Amino acid sequence: MSDLDLDALLSDEGKHVIACCGSGGVGKTTTAAALALRAAERHGRRTVVLTIDPAHRLAQSLGMEALDNTPRPVKGLEDGSLDAMMLDMKRTFDDVVASHTTKDRAAEIFANPFYQAVSSTFSGTQEYMAMEKLGQLQASGRWDLIVLDTPPSRSALDFLDAPARLARFLDGRIIRLLSASTPGSRRSMLSLMGASAAVFTRVFNKILGGHLLTDVAEFTASLEDTFGGFRKRAEATFRALQDDQTSFLVVATPEPAAINEAVYFSRRLTEERMPLDGMILNRLTPVRASLPAERALGAAAALEEDDPENPVAAALRTHADLARRRTAEQRVAARYGAACPNIPQVWLPTLGSEVVDLEGLRSFGATASGAANTR
Numbered sequence: 001m002s003d004l005d006l007d008a009l010l011s012d013e014g015k016h017v018i019a020c021c022g023s024g025g026v027g028k029t030t031t032a033a034a035l036a037l038r039a040a041e042r043h044g045r046r047t048v049v050l051t052i053d054p055a056h057r058l059a060q061s062l063g064m065e066a067l068d069n070t071p072r073p074v075k076g077l078e079d080g081s082l083d084a085m086m087l088d089m090k091r092t093f094d095d096v097v098a099s100h101t102t103k104d105r106a107a108e109i110f111a112n113p114f115y116q117a118v119s120s121t122f123s124g125t126q127e128y129m130a131m132e133k134l135g136q137l138q139a140s141g142r143w144d145l146i147v148l149d150t151p152p153s154r155s156a157l158d159f160l161d162a163p164a165r166l167a168r169f170l171d172g173r174i175i176r177l178l179s180a181s182t183p184g185s186r187r188s189m190l191s192l193m194g195a196s197a198a199v200f201t202r203v204f205n206k207i208l209g210g211h212l213l214t215d216v217a218e219f220t221a222s223l224e225d226t227f228g229g230f231r232k233r234a235e236a237t238f239r240a241l242q243d244d245q246t247s248f249l250v251v252a253t254p255e256p257a258a259i260n261e262a263v264y265f266s267r268r269l270t271e272e273r274m275p276l277d278g279m280i281l282n283r284l285t286p287v288r289a290s291l292p293a294e295r296a297l298g299a300a301a302a303l304e305e306d307d308p309e310n311p312v313a314a315a316l317r318t319h320a321d322l323a324r325r326r327t328a329e330q331r332v333a334a335r336y337g338a339a340c341p342n343i344p345q346v347w348l349p350t351l352g353s354e355v356v357d358l359e360g361l362r363s364f365g366a367t368a369s370g371a372a373n374t375r
């Protein structure tokens with residue numbers, strides 16, 4: 001395994017998008033914000049970070065309290081320029097509709113219960129809208145670097161798969177089938193379509209009830225004359241992610257589920273020829289000395305022979321606990337290196353406190369860049 005050089009990545013003028021992916025709770029949002037801050041402050045790149053569901057205090061310190069779906073400058077920087085925003089999925093969808101049709105038509109679509117369901121609760125909408133927003137940010141040309149956080153999906157793969165799934169759905173084939181058929185034949189058709197159809201049916205029945213068929217038919221008609229081609233748009237975004245101006249970073253914690261997820265995702269990116277530049281292993285147990293656990297325990301036992309309450313012995317035992325935990329984590333993490341031997345890695349301990357302000361993001365960024373001791 002080689003080391004991931006984050007500063008080289010952040011300062012690379014050929015990179016314009018960095019996407020932080022991984023399963024839920026591993027530190028994607030924190031990583032995205034910290035890397036964006038470092039790119040702006042240390043490398044002078046005009047940067048924007050697109051966050052998704054950031055923790056409240058982090059949002060506050062990045063000045064993202066106003067949920068207006070546009071990037072705002074972050075205050076309190078040491079240097080450079082950083083904008084931050086959090087994704088408002090429904091507003092992004094509304095903007096897509098509004099920008100492709102007349103005011104009246106847009107108003108009709110917005111009032112349609114089927115549209116309301118899809119735009120606010122449909123599985124995959126958040127992933128799709130993150131890609132839409134990324135496209136908009138790129139098209140504006142205002143930034144050198146866009147750092148993308150990804151949705152807190154069950155699986156990191158959703159980020160790649162959900163937009164196409166939603167686009168296929170919205171592109172009408174399934175909707176047309178559904179709206180053309182009677183309830184009886186609809187059921188048999190759904191059973192033919194398998195698992196994804198089951199998800200659709202659940203959403204339909206729960207949210208839409210009896211109005212389903214007319215709403216869907218109207219909605220599809222509106223979409224088709226105004227901007228058919230959701231699928232085309234999703235495909236274009238997908239292709240854009242294959243460009244080597246993009247960089248994917250997989251974030252994981254040293255737990256079996258997160259590591260497995262990181263392996264699946266990395267393999268998939270490689271298969272899809274998407275530029276995977278590194279893996280960030282976050283939240284390792286911090287160990288302050290390289291003393292192996294067995295030796296620490298031996299020394300503690302020796303000290304306790306003279307004084308069972310010896311405070312140094314107690315500290316040695318605490319160290320031994322942490323060192324053992326760390327060893328177990330390293331064993332779990334080694335599975336990633338074995339499965340994906342060519343992906344550079346960086347390992348990051350759990351920091352002393354949660355990362356909720358600019359200072360916390362700076363130290364996260366410095367530690368991740370291996371620069372913590374050389375500042």
Ligand SMILES: Nc1ncnc2c1ncn2[C@@H]1O[C@H](COP(=O)(O)OP(=O)(O)O)[C@@H](O)[C@H]1O
Pocket residue numbers: 023024025026027028029030031055152282283348349350351352353354355356364
């Ligand atoms: N290395 C770290 N040290 C301390 N706290 C961390 C670290 N990485 C993440 N956290 C904390 O863990 C929580 C989850 O991180 P977050 O970035 O929101 O994860 P995700 O976006 O993947 O769900 C946050 O409260 C964050 O401050």
Ligand SMILES: [Mg+2]
Pocket residue numbers: 028029030052053054149150151152
């Ligand atoms: Mg998050």
